[in-house]
Amino acid sequence: MRFHFKTSYDQDIRLFPDWWNFSLYVALLLLMLVLPWLIDGFYLGEVTNVLIWAVAGLGLMLLTGQTGQVSLGHSAFMALGCYSCVNFMELGLPFLAAFLLAGIVTGIIGAIIAIPALKLHGVYLAIFTLALAILADDLIVILEPWTGGVNGYFAPVIEIFGIEINRWAAPETWYYLALGTSIFVALLYRNLLRSPLGRAFAAVRDSEISAQAMGVDVARTKTLAFGLSCAFAGLGGALMGLFAGAFNNETFNFLIAIQLLMMIIIGGLGFIHGAFLGAIVIAFLPQFLSILTDNLGSASIPGLETGVFGMILIAFILFEPMGLYGRWLKIRTWLELFPFARRDMFRRQKTYLKTERLR
Amino acid sequence: MSLLELDGVTLKFGGVTAVNNLSMSVNEGEVFALVGPNGAGKSTVFNMISRFYRPVRGSIRFDGEDLLNHRAHEIANLGIARTFQNIELFERATVLQNLLVGRHRHRRSTLPEQLFFAGRIRAEEREHRHAVEEVIDFLDLQVYRDKMIAGLPYGVRKVVELARALATKPRLLLLDEPASGLSVEETQDMRWWIDDIRRQMGITVLMVEHDMGLVSKVCDRVLALADGAKLAEGTPAEVQSHPAVIEAYLGTSAVSKTANAQGERV
């Protein structure tokens, strides 16, 4: 059984509440740093992929988990991030500059797009953004000079301070790029959560009316949330496109946006950890399933993996609608209370919904 | 000196005239109560001051400023805070986080400072926390500090809402039925809190309340509203003995009984 004693305000302000927590994350970081020596190229590629999804997922998490706005159109912003990154690189900018600039540009455009969407909620915002994602596909074709149209782009050579980031020749370089980006984004996210803007996000999510009464400019807050969310998604998109090696209008299909939403909900809405856990499920589970079914002769039932994947997702949601991180929190509480926890402590009490048609 | 002034304010919802040509003024430093039958338009008056509604006619001035030129989220910046009749808290956040949102209007850090948690933000956060802790101490909310709102009983939520409003450090505090759902004991607490809010913090209070006992204990002036229009105005005793108020609000047959029962609660 562990107790949390608080002795100063700073404990709630600091990045890590206590030494124990801090050392856990340091240990995790060390593990991540030596990972290329522990696993082979294939798995390293998969971990890289998971991290890239997590970056994009953090973007959507900020919007959906923190501000309560559901977007089914983040694939469009991932595309925007990817295409602008490549265009900046073609203009001669070094990769890192192009990459960060791509995030910023995506954020600004996202914020501008958010303006007409400010009055939208729930399903209305969801379909609005879904429409954006579908239109993005056509827009990429129309904007051929910048996007290469349907033929798309082959990823240019990436160099950071003279080191070539090459997926096939040196998978660990890509891994470190994805790891660095995900840590960077997670850090920004965490900083937001402990500052006024993060609290304003939660306020807007829970009650727009009383947020207003507290002086929160709901429109501005939502615009910022959308912009930041798009910026993160843009970074994720840039990585995803470059990692794939080639991309065109079909790469950032709206199905990507839907998977992104699945990811953050399965992972646990509103938690940074949720984005990472969800990414593992969405990005790695299909791969895991196909490894598993290889020996069963998966071709005998076409689409089996996808079918099983769907069923597993259903099981996840039924088992823990609050997401994997929610489940982990319960396990942790149980461990912390040990041996005083009751077995039925986490049994769900009946819950009831009220309409969300009142704003 | 009058801090808040409503002049000829009218608001209609379809066929219902919720507030009808109402004029009133609240002086700096006083506790002012709005009473009246259910549906008289009291909450609507609050909602107009908060700029959730725009009156079809009339003007609302706060400290010389025309509130109708401001949008809802600017009202708090002018120094007006409020609570809600049916409690509007941020359900999926802790009490502490709710109160910190109350500090929103006092933030100074920029977006990059917040994103990178650099510069003055850390000092500012300590400051916010300090201010909030004072409110927590004042309202005895220590045990609930890190509790989620979703699991709190009704009465505690009422207090948290008051705390959140206080955290904004307002000049004018609007309380919509602060004592409804509170037990006698808690209502007594509320009474002293309102007293202190006025005396120690120098905050002007405008409140809606059906508990005439509380009203008569803490209020300087009372305005009775019926069908959106002014029925009577004066000291609590004057208004309570006004025949029209008794007729429409306090009840004729049961005057003595109700007034007693209610009165004795505080």
Added chain:
Amino acid sequence: MDVLQLLLSGLANGCVYGLVALGFVLIYKATEAVNFAQGDFMMLGAFVMVGLVNPHFMGLNFWLAVPIALIIMGALGYLLDLTVLRFMFGQSQTAVVILTISLGFVIRFVAGVIWGHEPQNLHSPLALGDVRFGGVVLSLADIAVIVVTLLMTLALWQFFQRTKLGLAMQAASQNQMAAYYMGIPVKRVQGAVWALAGIVACVAGILYGSKGTLDISAGFIGIKAFAAAVIGGFGSLPGALMGGLIVGVIEPFAARYLPTGYSQIAPYAILIFVLVFRPHGLFAQVRVKKV
């Protein structure tokens, strides 16, 4: 003439969107959940019909198969609620969204296993034969779609407006706890509406299948139907029909008159346009909360 033809074809097509949109709205109206698998329900309904009617499956008479298919799909909707959705009772809308999207994966997989991945044609008497009048041609299926959709919308609308169960469904969606306090068996009511949605999807599927070729990705029509429902103001039955008609009519006109490369984006552009000016659709169901 041309214009009339475009209009009528657009209406017939819009009615299909409207029918699927009705399914969305039904479930939303009674549970406030969005069933992202509604398009796949329709696909499944159509394929159940294919299984019953087509010669290399069971080869039943079309009109005999219709009620059987409706019953199968209704039962399926109810069973789905009983075995899956009921466990999500009281959980957030977004969780249900993910659940139904996953359900769509599973439905497509199962349909692929049973009926194969190749396009199929429902052997429907409505598929054959055109009706011509004044230079305009409509297929029998088009006419059937229009008639059935209008009747369905009217019937369902009346159901919600007039009947006790319809009212109870609305109540259950607005406040589940209070609905229970009124003695409304909320879960069973929700089961009923899933069954109803299954039936509506089946009707849509049969008509859709009569209009043309089917494959297991036919469910993607659900996206446009969803757009249609939102244009109408999610939660309004006449709105769903209206939204469907708008999307349906826009399409042929855009294809006919807009420049190449732009016409196919018209339905989505309209959706965005509508939402910018009417954030909650034409027949808005969203209110500002009174505090």
Added chain:
Amino acid sequence: MSALLEVKNLETFYGPIMAIRGVSLEVQKGQVVTVLGANGAGKTTLLKTISGIMDPEKGQILFEGDPIQGREPHQVVRRGIVQVPEGREVFPLLTVEENLSLGAYTRSDRAEIARDRDMVFSYFPILAERREQEAGTLSGGQQQMLAIGRGLMLRPKIMLLDEPSLGLSPLLTQEIFDILRRLNKDEGVTMMLVEQNAAVALDLADQGYVMELGRIVMADSAAKLAASEDIQSFYLGHANEGARGERRWKKRKTWR
């Protein structure tokens, strides 16, 4: 006389939080029983557990001798138990009239229903005036009237009232209690009443319980409770009886 409603050793949890800690009580047919208690004592939780809105972990709830604990709420309602919930849980997008007709969901006698609706309208004329208004736009007090009226439409055997006077004007509070008294006396409706306005509640009730932190700490006839010193000082606020008066410090309750 056997009890109409009997609660035995009830325990209810919110996840890890134990909100009801072994409560037992009885409500005789035709009686009005009031449950008093401070904030968070567990009164609402108790009523919700009886109605089946929440599941108890342990204990029994007997209605007319049959166990009903852990049932689905609609089954409980069908036995004749209606709860008027705390905080006006109306159907916000339905009209006043539709809200009322939902109150009669379990009934099918049209003529009787119409009569009862007229009765509710006669109790609360403002509702008749606003019968086409969406319930969500009513004022707080009007919604409370609607919630009570809707409960009456069910023609229950027992009403569980959770703070019925919440947000009502003094006049209406008085009227509501007059109505409850009449229903109890004339129609024999049994009631279990949770109320912060203890004076009126004890005045109406036959029997009273006091809850603290999930436990019953006092149980007696209403008259005796009203006379007890603790009740007088903490729930009735008799200033002169000396508990707190014009002082700001609190006296500890004897049962703590």
Added chain:
Amino acid sequence: QTRGVTDSEILIGGAHDLSGVFAAVSTPAVNGANLFFEQVNANGGVHGRQIRYITEDHGYQLPRATQAYNKLIERDGVFAMLLNLGTPHNLAHYPLMERRGVPNISPLTAARAILPEPPGMNFVAFSSYYDQVQAGIEYLNAETGATNVCSMYLPTDFGEEIALSSREAAERLGLNYVDETTHRPDEQDFVGAVSRLRDAGCQIITQALGVRAGITVVGTAKRLGWEDAMFLTTSAGFLEPVAMVPGGVTDGLYASSGWQDLYARANDEAPAAFIEAYQARYEQPASGFAMLGYTAAQNLVMALEEAGPDLTTENFVAAMESLDFDDALLGTHVSYGADHQGSNDIFISQVGDGAWHTIARIDGDTMETVDMTGE
């Protein structure tokens, strides 16, 4: 040791769409390939090695395809890829296949770009969409004298290639390219587009649409009374179900593709045997894409046999290049040679009475046309 090859096994990979919009193409192709491999394995394999065909499902999504290729090449270490579906999915992974030295055999797309210059280790079985359209338009122009060319296409690389070829064919032959329309995969109704093309005076309309849409377009034109329109689809629309639509909806539709329809030759020996074997194994009728899968597997195995027991990628590639035979099942001459394209023939087929009928064969190099209606 050669990658993916052990003493007892050869691993072959395939990245497919088994659950997305092109599942109707991938599924029978995978089945067809597996049918052949099963036969080979049952007969002792290739030089004593069993062939294992590992397929991954990417649902026609690029990120999933990346994972699929990553697994097949990096984890499973396959010897070669067979029947990878999708143009962008293939193209995006050429660098990987090239770097790891994985031959890409008979990808399931007929895009021009699939066969780069120089071809490296990529082998395609048939002529490209581009060539198919060139040949088809030339044939229709020669046969009917029609001069007005139009195109209906999805704005994808697949669609763009067909539109481009239509434009260039019109230019090459001195015809008019009159109008074009673009579409979305989820489009339901084509009355607007069809009436637009009719009003524009189109005569030959090339199609690069989804299967369902292609059928609907032809039906819509008929219903609107536009009987003399000549719709021309490519190998992507050359499927049995297109011909089998009840009521003769698709009667008259032309297809230009790299192989002959299976059922058009159902009485010939090889197709008949295949149809029977497939039906017996999978309990569903065989299809054109099943045949493609089967023959692709067959070509692969022939090259493996040819390469001998000391299998290396180099001698396998050399063996592929040396294949030169008449494929009785496809009804074409196959010879990969230096250009790495198996068959240069293009067949013009037309729907009639619920089936495809081959009406002409065109030599892809010389554009020499042989009438086959009389056969």
